[in-house]
Amino acid sequence: MQLIVIDGGFEIRHNETLLFAHTAAQPAFFVGHGEEKMEIYRGNFDIEDYLESRVALTHARIDGDKIHLSAAAGQPEMLTATLHIDGDDFKFAFEAHDASLNRCWIRLPAQKKEHIWGCGEQMSYFDLRGRNFPLWTSEPGVGRDKSTEITFKADSMKAGGDYYHTNYPQPTFVSSRKYSAHIETTAYADFDFRHNNFHELQVWAIPAELQIKTGATYLDLVEKLSAQFGRQPKLPEWVYNGAILGLKGGEVNTFTRMENALNHGIKVSGVWSEDWCGLRVTSFGARLFWDWDWKHHQDRYPNLPEKIKELNERGIEFLGYVNPYLCNDGQLFPVAKEKGYLALDKDGNVALVDFGEFDCGIVDFTNPEASKWFQDVVIRENMLNMGIKGWMADFGEYLPTENVYLSNGVDAKLMHNAWPTLWAKCNAEAVEANGQTGDALFFMRAGYTGVQRYCPLLWAGDQSVDFTRHDGLVTVISGALSSGMLGNAYHHSDIGGYTSLFGNRRTKELFDRWVEMAAFTPVMRTHEGNRPGENFQFDQDGATLAHFARMTRVYTHLVPYLKSLVEEASAKGYPVQRAMMLHFEHDPETYANQEQYLYGADMLVAPVHKPGVDEWTTYLPAGTDWVHAWTGQKITGGQRITLPAPIGQPPVFYRADSAWKELFAGLTSL
Amino acid sequence: MQLIVIDGGFEIRHNETLLFAHTAAQPAFFVGHGEEKMEIYRGNFDIEDYLESRVALTHARIDGDKIHLSAAAGQPEMLTATLHIDGDDFKFAFEAHDASLNRCWIRLPAQKKEHIWGCGEQMSYFDLRGRNFPLWTSEPGVGRDKSTEITFKADSMKAGGDYYHTNYPQPTFVSSRKYSAHIETTAYADFDFRHNNFHELQVWAIPAELQIKTGATYLDLVEKLSAQFGRQPKLPEWVYNGAILGLKGGEVNTFTRMENALNHGIKVSGVWSEDWCGLRVTSFGARLFWDWDWKHHQDRYPNLPEKIKELNERGIEFLGYVNPYLCNDGQLFPVAKEKGYLALDKDGNVALVDFGEFDCGIVDFTNPEASKWFQDVVIRENMLNMGIKGWMADFGEYLPTENVYLSNGVDAKLMHNAWPTLWAKCNAEAVEANGQTGDALFFMRAGYTGVQRYCPLLWAGDQSVDFTRHDGLVTVISGALSSGMLGNAYHHSDIGGYTSLFGNRRTKELFDRWVEMAAFTPVMRTHEGNRPGENFQFDQDGATLAHFARMTRVYTHLVPYLKSLVEEASAKGYPVQRAMMLHFEHDPETYANQEQYLYGADMLVAPVHKPGVDEWTTYLPAGTDWVHAWTGQKITGGQRITLPAPIGQPPVFYRADSAWKELFAGLTSL
Incomplete structure (x- = not known):
């Protein structure tokens, strides 16, 4: 690995591989200024850029490990790139010399037939070559294919997506040229793999670092990346007992259906009831009560603590649901407000997010005290200590970019992508403080750089209840493979999918195909979907009950093998599901x-x-x-x-x- | 009007009005380099830009009438702007000093409450403030509103449009600040009126000139622009006799229906039969035979020359149809090919354009001999000399941008926007050579800078047969008003609209409303639409026949007034239909x-x-x-x-x- 000064610039090569090249004629660095417009509607973003300047930094003056970059000889230095070589890897640390610069483009050498993988959890494409990928955590959008009728309809509600929309983006990729690239930033980014001779990595800020690692094999690169971003705890032992049944509707309905499943031979490791915390009725239908406290909302599960103990004695765990918002008509909101733990608006009032007939405050995770408070009061006291052994840690993608002011003073546009990892950290620290790491299991759809360290299990988000190319069952595979390249060892999905809209309905066949895939993933978990009554449920058909039961036997039969994969993930960061x-x-x-x-x-x-x-x-x-x-x-x-x-x-x-x-x-x- | 040197730049003011300002902190000139992707499908374009650089020319050195612009003091000059002041108007002529520059942005001072009009024939918006307008001649697209189902369906056939799509763009506008701006270029442009403090005029080339005119009144500006771009000949006397009936289907059908119209009291100035030149049957239905010669295709109108004479004796003219293509199975194609009058592909073969089951050569109007040949053989010999007194001069928007090589050696991307005016010129010169200017009347939908001088009558293109906001009847008004601001005095439309797709059908009510609008325009002309059998026709209903007859009486009653407007248009360039x-x-x-x-x-x-x-x-x-x-x-x-x-x-x-x-x-x- 060395920097080679050439005519008008420099190169960095590792053995025979050209990893970086900059000359006056083919510059690698561009900086500029833009003014973005970002509109958010329930986690869906409409983003436009007006680019005012983009200047090639053609002139590089090399002084030891520092590369001083300017538009031309004799012009003021605009950017300094400090080179750090570490064995077979290197990085540039950047320093800008003009505070108005808020756009940066970095080019890496490319080959036409190269393959590129990663960029977080990509649901549409595993190989990213030939397309660009905006990197911004958001709702994935319904449809995710602008040529389809369903996306057109969803777009009319501002809910449509495109191929690159994902809950979990990450500015990191692996190239078939046996290197990985990572940009250390939380700003909006757009990685463009469409050009024949270069990849262009755009960031809406001057990033802290560009990191390049090399490996003799792709597995080496996965190992390095997982070591950097953090490895997950091992899966809890209880997960291996069978499937987690997503059942809700109150105590009688949930547990009657659980008993029925058991009676049909389905192996059950847990029951997951989102509605453990009570309901709120809106004109859209029943929603959960976002106060995260069974004590004040016991109507659905009046005997929950006893019921959990009873389940545990039978070897079954109980799981719940939580997200990082507090509804303003709950018990916790005024407490958090009083303590100053909620994000504020420009007038110094609590910034409220509209979730459709109810408003919520945003727990400000940039304040460690606020995170600690949420951990103690919600996750430990209200959940773990009542025996809840796992949960969907939902959302993370919704931090608004306008009129939200955070404790750490950083622009919300720069914290938006950071939020999923802060949310994962909040959950992981609470579990750790309770001594339950590797025992309690939460799962997230949102992610960003570093989520690997905190989130023990990814969940593939809200697939449509269908077989479509960009929204259905098959997208789960791409999600597992791409996130796995970056050190996320554990991935799973809602068996049967989630989103039923515009007449789209889950069929028995879809459920049957999904459950037989899930038997070969680290965790099996069902979901009733967003409209349970209109969609096929596993217990409405004897053949499916038998099929599901058999697939839980397949899953548990493979546990010795799965445990070996978990050991491997722990030691080397290899994902259980692998490309x-x-x-x-x-x-x-x-x-x-x-x-x-x-x-x-x-x-x-x-x-x-x-x-x-x-x-x-x-x-x-x-x-x-x-x-x-x-x-x-x-x-x-x-x-x-x-x-x-x-x-x-x-x-x-x-x-x-x-x-x-x-x-x-x-x-x-x- | 004077240039005022200020700290770090200059201003141009006319009386109290700031017309131009450039400082180091707020530069007015930017140049750069981009690589565009342009895909064409039957006149619809998909255009993307990859912008590699955009440099603000912050440094201006003023030397007499020359302004030498560079990125910074001490940097090489990139652009010279030479100022020409002419009374109350001024212009900059540009010279670039780097052949690689192919993007230019010019900013003009703006006010938030300013209004902007023009940019050719804009069908969706008359006041352009608050939006950007890509300027590229193309099919307008079906729907022209991305939020509608019909545009979504049309997009699936690559036929959908957006609010700015038009057959006739022009990089010229009038501001409520009492000035007009025009950029002399035929390159792709995008005029952006979204910013509060400036308008930004983007051109994908270094333009020849920026021209600014001032006027005491808006009418003064229209008069100046029409003098510059050219005024149309007066309308022919025969037009005033009534409506032009769009009828086809062969001699018996056409003239039987004409007699029926006359019998119902409809005043008729002409009969317009697109199919005068014969038909070709494709799987899409009947198409015209693009060989433009009745002699070889007499089956539809076996007695046409005699019939025209007979009509003329009754005070009725006959009109036809022509476009700038020659089908490769016609009589003229081999002649044009032999003479080298057709555009070539990269291999030196005739470039063929696919029109759906038949291919055509492009008559190369950059070769004056080719244009003269087309004028002589097609327009004069085959049309005018047979007594055809007018025609739809269709197309002009379809010049492909890839793999087409023209006689003048200019990149087809730069000739694409020039094509409508070359096509208009070809028609106008043929008419003039026959001594029939102001007697023969052709009408076009395509346009660009300078089409005013050649095209005696605009036609609003292919509206949908409906009342929709971005595609229906109302768009004709915006088209007349915006084109009228730039010196196009005569505008008219297909009475009843044209495009019937996806179950969209013309109703009796639509026809009735359209005909009563057309009575108050310079020319009344009906069209059967693209699917005559499925859409309402004027002669299928007695009430409509009577209504149409009365509206032709209204039109002819107003002829003395209309003639005064024609005189005014001739003298001052004021449009007949005015904002x-x-x-x-x-x-x-x-x-x-x-x-x-x-x-x-x-x-x-x-x-x-x-x-x-x-x-x-x-x-x-x-x-x-x-x-x-x-x-x-x-x-x-x-x-x-x-x-x-x-x-x-x-x-x-x-x-x-x-x-x-x-x-x-x-x-x-x-």
Whole structure:
């Protein structure tokens, strides 16, 4: 790894690989000034930029480890890049010399046939080459495909999305040129992989650092990134007992249905009831009461503490729900307001966010005392200490960018992307303070750089209850693969999807396909969806109850293997669900495939993600022999193979020479 | 008018009005480099820019009439602006010193409450303040409102539009600060009127000139602009005889229907048959045969020359259709190809444009010989000399930007916007060569700077057959008003609209409302629409035949007044249909109104442009008394008034003190 001064600039090379190049004719640094317009509506953003200037910093003066950059020779220095080389990695730390600069573009050398992966949890594309990816945490949007009718309809409610919208963006990627790049910033960014000869990383601020790491293998890069961003605690033991059932509707309904599931042989590790904290009725329907306190809202679950104990004695945990807002008609709001723990508006009043017929204050996590208070009062006292063993830690994407003032004095536009990680940290610290790390399990959809360290389990957000390309079942795979590249080892999704809108309804087939995928993920968890009454539920059909029961047996059967993957994640940061290219670098067919994944190194899963099919074509990576999990048929890798794939026989294969082959062979008898 | 050197820059003021300002802190000039992507599909463009640099030219060194501009003191000069002051007007001529520069932005001082008009024929907005307007001739697109279902559906066929899409853009506008601005360029441009303190005029080239004119009144500005861009010949006498009937379907159908119209009292000045040149049957339906020669396609109108003579003896003219393409299976294509009169592709073959199951060559109007040949062979020999007295000169917006090479060696991207004017010139020169200027009348939808000099009559393009805000009847008014500001005196539209798609059908009511508007325009002309059989036609209903007949009587009754407007247009360039603000500068209510127009100085027309109404509210400008044309009711200006407006009584008013009041009073007896 060295900096080489060349005519009119410099290069950084690692062995034969050109990692960075700057010359007067092909500058790598641009700075400028823009004025953005950002409009938020319930977590969906409309963002426009008016770019006033963009100046190429063509002149570089190199002075030891400092590179002094200006528009031209003799012009004032605009940016200093300080080079730090650390073994096979390097970074630039940046310092701007003009406070008005708020745009920065950095170019990295690119090759036309390069592949790019990462940028957080990307739901539409695993290989990012050929597109640009704005990086801004938000609702993913319904549809996420501007050419579809459903996105058009959602857009009319300001709720439509596009291919790059995600709850969890991150300005970090891995290149097939065996390096990773990360920009240390929380500003809005847009990584553009459309150009033939360069990647251009745009940031709406002067970023702190550009970090480049190299690795002999992609797994090395994952290991390095996961070490940097933080590794998750191991999964709790109780999770391995079966599926978490998403059931709500009050004590009688929830537990009657749980008993029915148990009676049908479904293995149950937990019951997850979002409505543990009470309901609020609005014209849109029932919403939860965002005061996070069962004591004041006991009507739904009048005997909850006793019920939790009773469940625990039967080996079943109870899970709840929380988010980082406090409704202004709850008990906690006035307390937080009095203590100064809520974000303020320009007049010094509490900034209120409209959630549709109720308003909420924003707990100001930039104030460590506010975070501590929320941890103590809500998460520890109201949840963990009552026996709640896990929860959906929802939201994180909604920090408004206008008229919100935070304790740390930083512009909300710069804190917006930071919020998911602050929210994850709040949850993780509460769990740790209770001594329950690796025991209590919360799951989040929102994320950003560093969420890896705090969030023990990602959840893929609100898929539509369908098989669509940009919104349905298949997007979960891309989400798992891309987030896994950046050190998020644990991923799961709402079995059956969540969003039912504009006449879109979950079918029995969709649920059946989703549950058979979920058996090959670290955590199985169902969700009733946003309109339970109009959508298929697992217990309304005997065949599905039996199918679900069998899939929980598949899941628990594989626990010894899954535990080995958890050990691996803990030691090296490898994700449980992995892109095929991580283990098959030599096979170019694996580089852009986002319909299949490796479940650990030894098992290949190709979920059926289209309706009305009973066979499926799987690509088997080259270099090993594979065994079809349901028939035992042995197949040489390096080919596409079409096999029957009725409900209950999802396309799953394992390596013929796996150390776990006997365990895997047992799948046929379940 | 003078240039004033101030600290760090200069200003140009006219009397008290600041017309231009440049300082180091608030520069007026920016240059840069971008790489555009332009995709064309049947006249619809998808355009994206990748902006690589945008540098403020903060440093101005003034040396006599030359302003030497650079990024900073001591930096090389990038642009020279040479100032020419001419009485109350001025212009900058630009010279770039770096051939790689292909983006330029010029800022003009703005006020928040300013109004802006022009930019060609704008169909959605007359007052342009608060929006940006890309200026690129194209299909207007179906729907032109991205929030509507019809635009969404059209977009799925790449046929949707947006508010700024127009056949006739022009980088010229008039400001309520009593100046006009024009940029002399044919490059893609985008005029941005969204900023509070400046207008920003973006051009994808270094433009030749920025021209600023001032006027004591808005009419002065219209007069100056029309003198610059050219005035149209007077309307032919025959036009005043009544309506031009758009009829096709062969000799029997066309003339039987014409006789029926005459028998119902409709005054007819001409019959316009697009299919004079023969048909081609495709899977989309019947298309015209683009060989522009009746001799080889006599099947539709076997006796056309005799028929034209017969019509002429009865005081009726015959009109046809032509466009600037030659189909490659016609008689003329091989001739033009042999002579080298067709645009070529990169391999030196004739560049073919796909029009849907047939391909055409592009007559290369940058070659004066090619234009002369087309004039002689097609327009003079095949059309004028056979007695065709007028035609739709269609298209002009379709010059592809990729893989088309022209005789003059200029990049097709720079010739694209120039094409409509070249096409108009071709038509006008042919007419002139035949000695028929002011006698033969062609009409165009496409336009650009200078089309005023050549095109005797604009036609508003392909409205949808409905009352919609961005696509229907009302858009014709905005089109007339905005184009009229730039010296286009004559405007008209397809009575009843044209585009019927996605179940959209012309109703009797729509036709009735459209025809009663058309009676108060310079030319009345019907169109059967793109799907005649599925849409209402004027002769399928007795009441409409009578209504149409009466409206042709209204039109012919007003001919003496109309002729006075034609004289005025000829002398001063005032449009026949005028924005109210041209005569009511003192009345701010008139500045943004695009639903009403003055028909000359003395008559006010407020077309009913919504369905299902029988009364209408009109704003009567302040400072004069008005007379309601159908009841004689006298009303003081400066108020909104709601009156009955059944079919046949469109809201029309005239000045109580008009010299034409007796003629106008005669309308009640028609």
